[in-house]
Amino acid sequence: MPDLRKDPIIGRWVIIATERAKRPDQFSGQSQENHVEKPCPFCEGNESSTPPEIYALRPKHTQPNGPGWDLRVVPSISPFLRIEGELDRRGDGLYDVMNGIGAHEIIIETNQHIANMADLSEEQVVNVINCYIDRITDLEKDKRFKYVLVFKNHGWVAGGGRVKHSRSQLIATPVNPKRVKEELIGARQYYEYHERCVFCDLIKQELASKDRLILDIDGFIAIAPFASRFPFEVWIMPKKHSSDFVNLDMQSRFNLGKIIKKVLMKLKKGLNDPPYNYILHTAPFRRQKLGYWKSIENDYHWHIEIMPRLTRVAGFEWGTGFYICPLPPEDAAKFLREVEV
């Protein structure tokens, strides 16, 4: 069972992932990309290489865990957190620890061996969005979980695995993540002062100035954020205020699929298929609409952050929490606007 351990000074949670633990001597040497590719466990026909599916988009006449599907969700074979068990929060002297309970699922986005989500069809991207919504909604029923983070690691440098088959991941966590809390608190403070959503104001300013605007289509915008951490960082946001990603209507899901595909294609074409991460930040589960987060519907605004990984994070960043971005986001936005896709 992995441990969830809390740093006693700043309260940062760390997953001590014993399930995928290596022996200490297996870490020695410089970490290197290993290009050996075995038969892909995520391709159609190889369903027996994965754990049984949790969810699938497949015609009625096909069998679970057989071929014929368009999208599958399976548990991770080396999960960061385990689904079985209780949290068992406890102290260890000064320290806080709980069992590493959570869900860790792999969303296989296509039955074909396609590496980059940019190369999926718009329809396939929409299937992925539908799947995110269905899985988040399902995991909300499990009272142990406070949040579901959906993310993607594309390419080795971005934490991608050895198998190059386009997939997203999601992890349901028993505590609200620090990064999400920081956004919730910041958005709350802004709302309390201005009685407006900080994201909505930001969108208005970006639409007016256009300096950092990459795309503005069908109710969504893609921008290079003003305080970009990484060169070519892109945020995708609905122009209409919405705190919860799962409330997206069908037409908006289609439009979101279109803008995600366009942004990913611009990155792929303009930057020669760079490694990237993306994350979906939506409001945490609110089973009781009371307490501190009661007005969250007004002050938070879901969004997707896409982070190409073209620079290295070094001592200064770790020591300060500052980031250093060697490319002004205005230049990044201009470059990406001009990439034809």
Added chain:
Amino acid sequence: MPDLRKDPIIGRWVIIATERAKRPDQFSGQSQENHVEKPCPFCEGNESSTPPEIYALRPKHTQPNGPGWDLRVVPSISPFLRIEGELDRRGDGLYDVMNGIGAHEIIIETNQHIANMADLSEEQVVNVINCYIDRITDLEKDKRFKYVLVFKNHGWVAGGGRVKHSRSQLIATPVNPKRVKEELIGARQYYEYHERCVFCDLIKQELASKDRLILDIDGFIAIAPFASRFPFEVWIMPKKHSSDFVNLDMQSRFNLGKIIKKVLMKLKKGLNDPPYNYILHTAPFRRQKLGYWKSIENDYHWHIEIMPRLTRVAGFEWGTGFYICPLPPEDAAKFLREVEV
């Protein structure tokens, strides 16, 4: 002039480092380590390859910027922040921005072409410690600066440069870094409740349990922290409470040099010269010993964090602020205890 820009939602500062900006098309393609090594600008005899020295450890009969030195400090040739100018804090609609004012210095730790600080003599490591103290003390006189972060990037993956010559860096910043503030606030909260320093309590617990203890020599301990973010993460701390690194007495500087060298040698030998970052966290400048930080001497405790870079940081970490450490720190400590140096 680089910009310091503040994220309007969570208040994270980002340096938009226009001084080392590349054109957008220069980022394309996967980032790769480039092994081409030109004549080393940091070796003795090549002093003219660096900007004029700010500080040097050299015998009286030698000339500044000539040979014969043991250690030199020079300004970075591609500084993240610029020393000249005023902060000029200003708004840009919703956003906050100020000029990227600061100091960015390179501490060349030896006149010989040695890549890893582990291979310096104990005396040379002590010279480096003395230099950190002298430079921090000098930069405190500049009222524009609130903090000096000392750090090291060893190896390409850890952000090291193409030139493999052992050096530290320091950056003086006009705002207190987020990561340092989080520690100060956490330590303050612990102190207010317990009237004890959280680091002192942590040291006591680690000395009692010994599970995560790597070294305990001459007033300093090296531990694998309970909530390690990275496999083989090591913290070095003085056992005697002290908030300010610059207050180290001569004997303690010598003892610190000894433990730093031993830890770095254990990492180099046990893990085959891994890339690593280290950072020094000390209390921020307090020119007026009043206000919020007035009791900082009691509640903060300086320390060094060493982070081998053997794992990749991916979407889950960026999205949550959680870290995933695939090796229990108890196993890391046992392994490092047993590496003979």
